[in-house]
Amino acid sequence: MSLAVNGNGNIKGWYYFLVVAAFGLFLGGCTTSMTESYTGGTANQETVKLDTKKARVVLIPLDIKLTELTVAGLEEPKAAWTEQARKHVTDGLTAALAEQGLTLRPYKKPAKSTSLRRDEQLEKLHATVGGTILFHHYGQMYRLPTKKGEMDWTLGATARQMGGEQNAEFALYVFLRDSYATGGRKAAVVVSRILGGTTQAGERVGFASLVDLRTGKIAWFNALYSDSGDVREAEPARKVVDNLLSGFPS
Amino acid sequence: MIGARNFAPLVAVLLLAACVAPPPPVADLKPGERPDINSDEAGLWMQMDQVEEMLKTSGHVVEDRKLNDYIRSVTCKLSAEYCQHLRLFVVQTPHFNASMAPNGTMQVWTGTLLRAQNEAQLAYILGHEMAHYIRRHSVQKWRSIRRTTDSMAFMGDLAQIVAMTSVLAFSRDHERESDDIGFDLMVKAGYDPAEAPKTWRALLAERDADGEEKDKPSVFFSSHPAVEERVETLDAKAAPLAGQGIVGDKPYVNAVKRHRRAWLKDEMRKRDFAGTQVVLANLAAAGHPAGDIKFFEGELYRLRGDEGDLKEAIVAYRSAIKAKGAPVEVHRSLGLAYWKTRQNKLARKSFSRYLAAAPKAEDRAMIQSYIDQLK
Numbered sequence: 100m101s102l103a104v105n106g107n108g109n110i111k112g113w114y115y116f117l118v119v120a121a122f123g124l125f126l127g128g129c130t131t132s133m134t135e136s137y138t139g140g141t142a143n144q145e146t147v148k149l150d151t152k153k154a155r156v157v158l159i160p161l162d163i164k165l166t167e168l169t170v171a172g173l174e175e176p177k178a179a180w181t182e183q184a185r186k187h188v189t190d191g192l193t194a195a196l197a198e199q200g201l202t203l204r205p206y207k208k209p210a211k212s213t214s215l216r217r218d219e220q221l222e223k224l225h226a227t228v229g230g231t232i233l234f235h236h237y238g239q240m241y242r243l244p245t246k247k248g249e250m251d252w253t254l255g256a257t258a259r260q261m262g263g264e265q266n267a268e269f270a271l272y273v274f275l276r277d278s279y280a281t282g283g284r285k286a287a288v289v290v291s292r293i294l295g296g297t298t299q300a301g302e303r304v305g306f307a308s309l310v311d312l313r314t315g316k317i318a319w320f321n322a323l324y325s326d327s328g329d330v331r332e333a334e335p336a337r338k339v340v341d342n343l344l345s346g347f348p349s
Numbered sequence: 350m351i352g353a354r355n356f357a358p359l360v361a362v363l364l365l366a367a368c369v370a371p372p373p374p375v376a377d378l379k380p381g382e383r384p385d386i387n388s389d390e391a392g393l394w395m396q397m398d399q400v401e402e403m404l405k406t407s408g409h410v411v412e413d414r415k416l417n418d419y420i421r422s423v424t425c426k427l428s429a430e431y432c433q434h435l436r437l438f439v440v441q442t443p444h445f446n447a448s449m450a451p452n453g454t455m456q457v458w459t460g461t462l463l464r465a466q467n468e469a470q471l472a473y474i475l476g477h478e479m480a481h482y483i484r485r486h487s488v489q490k491w492r493s494i495r496r497t498t499d500s501m502a503f504m505g506d507l508a509q510i511v512a513m514t515s516v517l518a519f520s521r522d523h524e525r526e527s528d529d530i531g532f533d534l535m536v537k538a539g540y541d542p543a544e545a546p547k548t549w550r551a552l553l554a555e556r557d558a559d560g561e562e563k564d565k566p567s568v569f570f571s572s573h574p575a576v577e578e579r580v581e582t583l584d585a586k587a588a589p590l591a592g593q594g595i596v597g598d599k600p601y602v603n604a605v606k607r608h609r610r611a612w613l614k615d616e617m618r619k620r621d622f623a624g625t626q627v628v629l630a631n632l633a634a635a636g637h638p639a640g641d642i643k644f645f646e647g648e649l650y651r652l653r654g655d656e657g658d659l660k661e662a663i664v665a666y667r668s669a670i671k672a673k674g675a676p677v678e679v680h681r682s683l684g685l686a687y688w689k690t691r692q693n694k695l696a697r698k699s700f701s702r703y704l705a706a707a708p709k710a711e712d713r714a715m716i717q718s719y720i721d722q723l724k
């Protein structure tokens with residue numbers, strides 16, 4: 100691919116690695132579905148409240164990728180699955196929150212390139228901060244001493260500008276990575292488990308954040324890890340969405 | 350990497366012939382063709398679409414419209430049908446590299462643009478990258494990795510070595526194929542074929558400049574053919590046609606000149622002084638203004654700071670001033686070099702000339718304080 104003598108031009112989404120590593124480290128070969136939820140606010144603050152009838156919440160386009168695990172455990176990105184999942188999860192989020200009386204506002208792609216760049220940076224930052232929260236809050240061993248288990252994470256002041264442009268008080272961000280095993284992979288997992296290994300047949304890692312666009316703070320955060328379920332179909336996708344939204348402020 | 354590394358490659362090669370069947374042939378990607386959404390290739394495209402979005406907002410992309418238009422125009426001279434489906438990103442990093450993603454995201458690093466001497470050399474590099482796209486090397490490589498690892502998932506370390514070795518051998522074949530197609534594209538577009546091997550020869554000169562044996566990647570684990578081999582192959586191809594066609598040094602130098610100083614500053618930070626000296630000599634040969642090149646030569650000596658380097662720096666700065674085209678900072682640098690060699694009077698004079706030439710310089714107050722100290 101490259102021309103270099105000693106070239107190395109690989110760009111990789113390290114945060115995914117971080118997320119999986121974080122879960123992998125303390126969950127090991129966990130086989131049950133689990134969700135964890137953490138509701139935001141520092142020790143001195145009230146838990147965030149949301150008037151679902153009035154609040155203006157913009158849904159940021161999902162950061163989502165579905166892959167297939169090959170026999171050897173490599174991940175093959177799947178375009179068609181990703182598109183299906185994007186639709187089902189978006190629809191699921193919209194429907195689930197509508198039931199709570201909240202109408203999500205669609206994100207308006209800014210025409211100005213500086214605005215677009217800022218929003219994309221915020222999205223990237225969310226993925227990174229989200230991965231970090233998982234690592235430190237959910238992995239007991241890796242808790243940051245200064246954070247003392249409190250939820251005090253922020254996307255910074257530029258979030259305010261986005262709030263102004265999108266005419267919204269909150270932004271809902273969702274990050275989801277999902278892998279499914281091929282037949283050959285499933286066979287490899289069976290063999291591996293018989294031999295006492297922890298080879299994964301496929302797993303889902305995701306998190307959602309509600310960001311207060313007036314301050315940039317993450318007001319609510321919830322993470323999801325499971326090795327069952329399917330976001331490629333509407334109905335099971337809705338279950339995943341419900342898990343992801345558990346503890347959503349109201 | 351592994352304990353058995355000394356004999357492993359040999360074993361791997363012996364096994365290779367037996368267990369890795371040649372991959373099925375892949376047809377060229379047609380201009381504007383998009384892979385079927387259910388295919389593995391569409392997955393790779395999706396992945397690279399995301400990388401492209403990240404690249405756009407990475408802050409490392411050189412957005413100068415004129416430079417981008419120029420490079421794009423050379424791409425279109427190579428192939429009018431394909432160029433419109435490629436997206437060029439000039440990435441600010443001082444190393445020699447370029448890359449092509451399966452979806453047509455093409456990266457050209459500024460270290461490459463600093464090293465190319467003319468349009469013909471740029472055309473060869475772009476042709477090489479375009480060939481990766483047309484020949485769909487990424488998906489070929491992915492399928493090769495997948496097939497090889499699938500068949501060996503239950504085997505141990507050795508299987509991994511065999512798998513990786515065969516995949517890298519496959520990459521080397523892709524590089525050779527791209528060299529070949531890139532060469533044909535640039536010749537067909539009317540460029541002087543003799544410029545193609547020069548790109549590699551300059552890189553060899555740079556690599557070997559400090560006389561030290563660099564840890565050359567082992568034949569078995571490198572994804573690139575030896576540069577020497579690439580030079581030989583291209584030389585043989587170019588020999589019967591050499592000297593015919595466009596070299597295009599003037600338009601090229603003109604297109605990159607606005608960025609030369611910034612890229613040279615990046616280059617200096619690598620602190621590969623012997624290599625950078627080769628780069629500077631090539632820039633001078635390509636027709637970049639001598640004053641500027643001499644200035645950076647002086648900077649190189651001053652930064653390196655070996656025995657006698659300050660004297661060399663002073664010689665270089667003085668010839669930079671004589672040659673014209675040097676940045677005003679040359680007076681400041683010369684002043685610093687004089688000061689360090691305790692030639693205070695000359696130092697003061699150079700600092701004063703700097704302030705006279707750049708009355709609004711940000712460091713005016715600091716330089717003025719130097720002058721006062723030197724009185």
Ligand SMILES: [Zn+2]
Binds near residue numbers: 478
């Ligand atoms: Zn290449």
